[in-house]
Amino acid sequence: xxxxxxxxxxxxxxxxxxxxxxxxxxxxxxxxxxxxxxxxxxxxxxxxxxxxxxxxxxxxxxxxxxxxxxxxxxxxxxxxxxxxxxxxxxxxxxxxxxxxxxxxxxxxxxxxxxxxxxxxxxxxxxxxxxxxxxxxxxxxxxxxxxxxxxxxxxxxxxxxxxxxxxxxxxxxxxxxxxxxxxxxxxxxxxxxxxxxxxxxxxxxxxxxxxxxxxxxxxxxxxxxxxxxxxxxxxxxxxxxxxxxxxxxxxxxxxxxxxxxxxxxxxxxxxxxxxxxxxxxxxxxxxxxxxxxxxxxxxxxxxxxxxxxxxxxxxxxxxxxxxxxxxxxxxxxxxxxxxxxxxxxxxxxxxxxxxxxxxxxxxxxxxxxxxxxxxxxxxxxxxxxxxxxxxxxxxxxxxxxxxxxxxxxxxxxxxxxxxxxxxxxxxxxxxxxxxxxxxxxxxxxxxxxxxxxxxxxxxxxxxxxxxxxxxxxxxxxxx
Numbered sequence: 001x002x003x004x005x006x007x008x009x010x011x012x013x014x015x016x017x018x019x020x021x022x023x024x025x026x027x028x029x030x031x032x033x034x035x036x037x038x039x040x041x042x043x044x045x046x047x048x049x050x051x052x053x054x055x056x057x058x059x060x061x062x063x064x065x066x067x068x069x070x071x072x073x074x075x076x077x078x079x080x081x082x083x084x085x086x087x088x089x090x091x092x093x094x095x096x097x098x099x100x101x102x103x104x105x106x107x108x109x110x111x112x113x114x115x116x117x118x119x120x121x122x123x124x125x126x127x128x129x130x131x132x133x134x135x136x137x138x139x140x141x142x143x144x145x146x147x148x149x150x151x152x153x154x155x156x157x158x159x160x161x162x163x164x165x166x167x168x169x170x171x172x173x174x175x176x177x178x179x180x181x182x183x184x185x186x187x188x189x190x191x192x193x194x195x196x197x198x199x200x201x202x203x204x205x206x207x208x209x210x211x212x213x214x215x216x217x218x219x220x221x222x223x224x225x226x227x228x229x230x231x232x233x234x235x236x237x238x239x240x241x242x243x244x245x246x247x248x249x250x251x252x253x254x255x256x257x258x259x260x261x262x263x264x265x266x267x268x269x270x271x272x273x274x275x276x277x278x279x280x281x282x283x284x285x286x287x288x289x290x291x292x293x294x295x296x297x298x299x300x301x302x303x304x305x306x307x308x309x310x311x312x313x314x315x316x317x318x319x320x321x322x323x324x325x326x327x328x329x330x331x332x333x334x335x336x337x338x339x340x341x342x343x344x345x346x347x348x349x350x351x352x353x354x355x356x357x358x359x360x361x362x363x364x365x366x367x368x369x370x371x372x373x374x375x376x377x378x379x380x381x382x383x384x385x386x387x388x389x390x391x392x393x394x395x396x397x398x399x400x401x402x403x404x405x406x407x408x409x410x411x412x413x414x415x416x417x418x419x420x421x422x423x424x425x426x427x428x429x430x431x432x433x434x435x436x437x438x439x440x441x442x443x444x445x446x447x448x449x450x451x452x453x454x455x456x457x458x459x460x461x462x463x464x465x466x467x468x469x470x471x472x473x474x475x476x477x478x
Contacts, residue, residue, distance in 0.1 A: 039352045040344050041367035046238045046325040051283075052251050052276040059281030060135075062274040063121060064094050067108035068254075071171045071261035072118030075107060077158035081151070091122075091133055103133050112163040116171075118261075124190060124228050128414070129288060129382065136285045137382055138228030140390070140423055141414055144184045144191050145442040148175050173212060174260050177202045180221050185432070186452070187442050188390055188410070191223035193339075197351050199259045205358035208264055216350050224339045225451045227390030229375065230383050235283035236315070236323040236376045242388040243343045244327055244373050248364035251275040265359050287379020290476040292418040302474025305467055309460060313374035317478050329371040334456030335387050343368035377478050384422035391447050391454035394422025395475060399460040399468045406454075407431045409443040421472060 062068075075097070089102035097107035097115070104123035110116050127137040152172045159168045181198040182191045197219035202211050226242070240246030246253055254275040262268050307316070315323035330337045342348065352366045372388055386392040393410070394417060397403040407428035417424040431446035447454040460468055 039349060039366050039368065041244065041327075041369045043327040043329040043369045043371040046244050046247070046327060046373065048238045048325075049248055051279065052249065054251070054276035054278070054280030056277070056281040056284045058274065059277035059279065060093060061095075063135075063278050063281060064091060064103070065096075065098050065106065066271075066274060067106055067116075067118060068258050068271050069106070069118040069120065069261055070108070070110070070116075070258060070267070071167070071174060072116045073152075073155045073171055074159055074164040074167050075115040075117050076160070077155045077164065077168065078117045080158040081155055088128075088131060089133065091126075091135070103135075110167055112166060114163050114167045116167055118171075124192075125231055129291070129416070132288075134288055134382070136231035136282070136287075138190075138230055140188045140227075140385060141410065142190065142228070143187045143442070144182060144189065145187060147179060147183060149179050152176075170261070174210070177210075177212065178260070181219055181223065184223050184225065185442065185449075186225065186445055188227065188385065188445075189223070189225045190228045191226075192228075193226060193342075194219050194221075194223040197348065200351050200354045203259065205354045208259075208262060208268065208358075210263055216354065219348075219351075224342055225389045225391075226339065227385060227388060230287065230379060231282050232285040232287045232379055233376045234279070235285070236325075236378075237373070238325045239367070239373070242372050243340050243368040243370075245343060245366050245368040246364065247367045251279040252363045254278055268359075288382055290381050292476075294476050295473050298470050298473040299477050300474075302470035302472065303477075305463070305471045306474050309463070309471070310377075314377050317378070323376050325373065327369045327371045327373045333372055333374075334458065335372060336389055336391065336451055336453035336455065338451040338453075339388060340368070340370050340372060344370045377475065380475055380478055381421055385425075385445075386422070387454065387457065389452055391445065391452055393425040393445075394420035395472060396420040396422075396468075398457060399463070399471060400465075401455070401458045401461055404447075404454045406447050408445050412443075421475070 085100060085102055089104075090099070091103035094101075094103075101107060101117070103126055104120060105117050106120045107115060107117050122135060124139055124142055125137070126133055126135050127139040127141070128134070129137070152168075152175050156168055156172065159165050178195055178198045181194040184191050201214040201216050201218040203209065204211065204215060229242075234240075234250070238244075238247070240250060240253060251272070252275070254271070258268060258271050262271070313324065313326055313328060315321060330340055355364075355366065380395065384394060386395065386398045392398050392404050393408055397405075397420070405425075405427040407430060408425045409428060411424040411426055415424040416422075428444060431448055432441050432444045435441040435444045446452060460471065463471070
């Protein structure tokens with residue numbers, strides 16, 4: 001797929017703020033207190049909470065057409081930077097100008113009559129399988145390593161007139177506020193968590209007004225590495241995100257998709273009119289079927305192994321599926337602890353307090369646990385790379401930790417490896433320090449760096465090679 005690199009980079013960063021701002025909705029249903037454990041939850045099963053009903057069809061239309069991120073670059077200036085749209089990036093169900101734009105951008109007319117192009121959620125939550133754009137698949141090739149202010153400057157050269165200038169300046173100011181906290185060092189990692197905190201640092205929680213200077217201490221400038229999970233797991237999960245921080249009304253989190261640009265509670269309430277519809281679409285989303293051949297006899301053997309080795313955490317599948325919504329403690333799962341520890345060590349409590357003071361504090365709950373939820377495995381073949389930080393390139397290496405490389409990178413152009421079950425990758429002899437600066441270094445996944453570790457989840461190491469192969473074959477069917 002061809003993309004204009006700078007356009008994609010800034011769109012990705014702003015869209016990460018969609019992911020991040022959705023993530024930000026981690027509010028509190030209890031009054032502020034000084035209890036140091038008020039934001040923490042124990043590991044174990046996560047209880048369900050009622051969700052508002054919605055219309056999935058209307059939710060898809062809103063997802064791909066509504067301007068829930070209300071600021072962006074003037075369309076005329078955007079077209080000077082990106083004069084053509086790759087037909088492979090078009091998506092069905094889009095209307096008006098949106099039908100002419102890449103799936104990850106949305107157009108609308110602002111209050112001054114300026115046509116503005118902004119991001120939507122699909123810049124992170126859609127990807128390509130062959131020639132098809134798959135809505136809901138986390139983009140393993142999303143690039144957040146560039147400074148988005150480069151495109152802001154480039155677009156600014158083509159802005160004309162006071163109204164376009166005002167629209168551009170609003171967008172530029174917001175990008176300036178979040179840019180120091182959004183740049184990852186590896187392609188495929190999503191800075192959503194850091195964006196959440198950066199956005200909160202610039203907003204008054206009572207009325208959502210923006211301050212160019214932070215009102216509370218901003219987050220560190222190095223994002224904790226995270227892989228974007230697929231949306232088709234949403235319907236099974238009682239809480240959002242890897243540490244289950246997102247509990248309560250899930251649609252309320254989607255209100256925060258506008259936190260980058262919405263400057264009043266009224267604007268957020270307008271988006272709330274269709275937020276339950278978007279969640280209904282996500283709840284009903286199904287994964288793409290595995291597109292290659294499956295050995296049915298071997299898969300049946302793998303299913304028996306799955307029931308004894310995996311189902312207690314990841315659930316069961318078929319006509320009567322089940323999912324336990326279980327958070328596994330760090331000492332049991334053994335995967336890189338940095339993200340879970342960062343969510344629960346008290347260093348982010350000022351941001352949880354921010355939401356408690358906001359109008360949304362009574363509808364959602366921040367309840368991170370010091371562990372990671374074992375995800376559903378529907379469509380797991382299309383969710384590579386694996387673990388919460390994307391440190392394992394394929395499922396074969398998930399099942400056999402001896403196969404996990406310390407240094408690796410995806411092969412470009414992207415190609416699926418049906419044997420290993422993951423995007424084709426190459427093992428490297430050295431890490432980032434040995435790679436040239438720039439794009440080549442950004443492609444290197446270095447598991448020796450903080451937060452990028454590939455240890456843990458070694459439960460299937462005790463199986464034989466033939467047992468692991470059978471289990472892998474069964475995972476193709478989910």
